């Protein structure tokens with residue numbers, strides 16, 4: 679075989695990795711609950727395993743209602759990866775469809791949580807712990823791939839270290855005292871801790887549930903007291919509530935903040951999502 683043909687084969691083999699080969703539906707060897715977990719798993723698994731997410735991109739994770747097809751996908755999975763801490767608790771009844779002995783990895787297990795909040799991936803240091811667990815689960819499932827999984831996980835983990843430094847360098851451009859967040863739901867405690875923000879409040883005390891008049895009035899008082907210049911409305915959420923708060927407080931509304939699911943480019947990977955989040959926050963608060 680000549681060198682050009684060889685090169686072409688290498689490129690073809692690498693294509694699924696470069697092109698984000700998440701399985702949008704249909705069977706996958708590794709089934710994750712969310713697109714963020716699917717992206718992390720794909721980064722480690724490369725071409726050795728097909729990876730799919732139960733919740734599609736752009737969809738709400740906490741309020742997801744499994745479809746009949748999900749039970750079939752679960753029955754075909756060789757490994758299931760969930761977030762845990764009730765982010766994806768709807769997966770519990772679905773797991774009854776898994777084949778006997780199918781390993782189920784809960785990536786937040788044993789990690790230091792903040793009041794049981796599930797959104798740990800917003801701290802890249804904890805995201806690296808997710809990657810370690812995903813790597814170990816893949817090696818246990820497919821020991822012949824140990825070297826591939828170990829090398830990919832190391833490479834990706836180094837990217838997460840670089841991401842952490844990059845984002846921290848961006849966040850410090852927000853003046854001290856200006857790092858205050860008001861978001862749609864309680865998704866940012868790990869982000870706040872990692873990047874030095876104060877959570878002033880969130881519009882919806884429970885995901886997808888409207889606040890009471892009293893809760894809304896309390897939040898408006900807090901936003902006024904903290905003199906917060908921007909309210910972040912999350913992707914897929916009607917900005918109406920944020921607009922109501924903005925009207926009462928003089929803050930501006932920033933829409934489409936990604937949180938629990940990947941979106942279209944550039945938020946179509948975990949790295950991209952984190953960059954979009956920080957870009958939006960820095961632009962609005964600095």
Ligand SMILES: [Zn+2]
Pocket residue numbers: 740797863864865885937938
């Ligand atoms: Zn959430």
